Amino acid sequence: MKITITFVLWLAGCIGFVQAEDMSSALNGGFKAINQVGLDRLEQDTLQAFCSKPREEPGDAAVAAELRQTALASVVLPGNGEYLGSWERGQEVANNGKGLQYSDNPEEANGGNCYACHQLDPAEVAYGNLGPSLTNYGARGQSDVMLEYTWTKLWNTHAYNVCSHMPRFGAQGILTEQQLKDVMAFLFDPDSPVNNQAE
Amino acid sequence: MKVEPIGGMARREFLKVGALIAAAVALPGKLWAAATKPDAAFAATDLNATFAALGQTPTESAGIIFTTPDIAENGAVVPIKIEVDEAVLSGVSRLYVMVEKNPNPMAAMFSVVEGSKPYIETRVKVAQTCNLYAVAENEEGFFMVSKETKVTLGGCGG
């Protein structure tokens, strides 16, 4: 799915006043590959290119709709139909902000860093607000529709909201299927501190 | 001084040292001699063992005014201040700073020399959210006050 920066920017015409080739050469000349992180990380896919407009101006609505469809079609639901793993492990994933940086140990599991942007367990005071609070998420319902919606949101957020700031945890391979199930349990399990607040 | 696992021994050891210090402190000027470092207390790996190494679990005292942040932006540097209300707690000769959940709770010990104020400001590392202790010692024994400092996680990569 990766295509070269030059090509993407050629598609877009240009980025602001910056010509595609200038951007491409500046990026490739400005970074060095290090440890497990190569210069291929600088290449954009179609979605990233579409969502990189200066001042986040909305792009062409038809293109956005197509990207949304593509994202939705890319979602892989859990093989055995089981959405929920262990909320305890999910809590660890939510707390862990490491993974895929050149300073991280590639042998260790990636984190989801949910707390960077969301409130979850209300007892954890160090939560960010780039995303909405997910405290009591389980009370929003436990139906199959709700489970599939949430799984899809985690897998590829652009299926609902093109150019959302949230990472594509499933589609980009940030979290494994098991980790996603664990995060799901952290969100839905009645015993999870997200839902079960001790007095 | 080696690590003293039980209170009794350590206490006797400590009193001996304490007496030496008391004598030393009474001497003027350059003749002041430093106390021996209480190695056992610094080497202790939990709070009870730290107290045991000093010889006594301190009793709560309103005479110690301990200023710490309720929540720290980073645990690598947590500013603390210990003051003593001398009307409540007189003759304080030592001040100690302890951080409950650090690998070694004892962070610092200060000898308050005659003429000086029982007053310390410093900055300590706090490994995780826990209680910080300010301990004061005078001839009657050990006194303490504790306060919790929350250490927060930060960043998009940690």
Add this chain to the structure above:
Amino acid sequence: MAGKIRIRAQLDGDTCEVKALMRHPMETGLRKDQAGEPIPANYIEEVTVTHNDKVVMHGYWGAAVSANPFLGVRFAGGEAGDKVTVSWRGNTGETGEGETTIR
């Protein structure tokens, strides 16, 4: 670069307030460097504050005192122009000393 100390000593009524910053890494010995090698313990173990050559505060530190340590102490009986020193000895045997006069 380690070893420097910056000291401010100021009178507030009959009390002299001393504030000192020391240039020191305060390594615990528990950390590893980028290559995964342990960084050896290197911390200030003993600190002494004097006023006109008389000790007014003496401390023993563990490695839990923060890097580039800050120390504030107070003593009575100082006068403007008096000498105040802060000195330290590290666990490695290294020493540092700084001096100022009371303002």
Add this chain to the structure above:
Amino acid sequence: MPNSRIINVAACLVATVMLTGPAHADEAGIFDEYRAMFGDDNPAIFVIEEGEEFWFASQGPKQATLEACDLGLGPGVVDGAYARLPRYFEDVDRVMDVEARLRFCMEELQGRTPEEVDDRPYSLRGDLGTEMEALVAWLAEKSRDLPIAPGQEHDKEREAYSLGEAVFYYRAGPHDFSCATCHGQEGMRIRLQALPDLTTHEGAAVAYSGWPAYRISEGVVRTMGWRMRACFRQQRFPLLDMGSDVTVALQTYLAVTAAGAPMAAPGLKR
């Protein structure tokens, strides 16, 4: 005085800032008590002194000091130079930030190799500081309270701004992050860390004026160039080169957005 137009613009912006009050967007109230306890005692003071020593130290094969280094206001002029960066330098026909310019001077004046200069510009774990950090801290101190006034007269300076803006919004990597992901909205925070909105004058002013800064979490002074590198690491990008066109462009974008606000570095940060 050169660039009087910029100074005028800067003066107007200063007035604007004064009217709207000081920018404190990154001062989350929850840490006020904690920060207040630090008072004026910032260990950056040591690093500033060390920077001055490095500037006057004879180094490299040529055993020269950096005294003849032209930071934009003429050889050896350090007062106010930092606040006027990044800017275009005719001798290299490109826009440079403070680190790119210092590296150039180390190579030209002192005869040091790029490999040596680039070897360890920013402290690694266990370091007490580096020459680059110290020099930048000292130079920033020499611009304290002066208005941020980067060059925007030369074509290349304006190109740097445009490139910087484009890079700011450039999403890539496994997490699809750009600078704007975290720094494009007001009132946001990661965990408890307040995120300045770098697309506004107020937010950019708070961020730009406070670097370099003593980072209490690391016990060293960090530079704006390091901050850029660390942001890209967290964006899951590769290693950002010190002094590269990308970092210069981003700093130009920030400095222009922050223009007019007074420098307040080296500050104290988490």
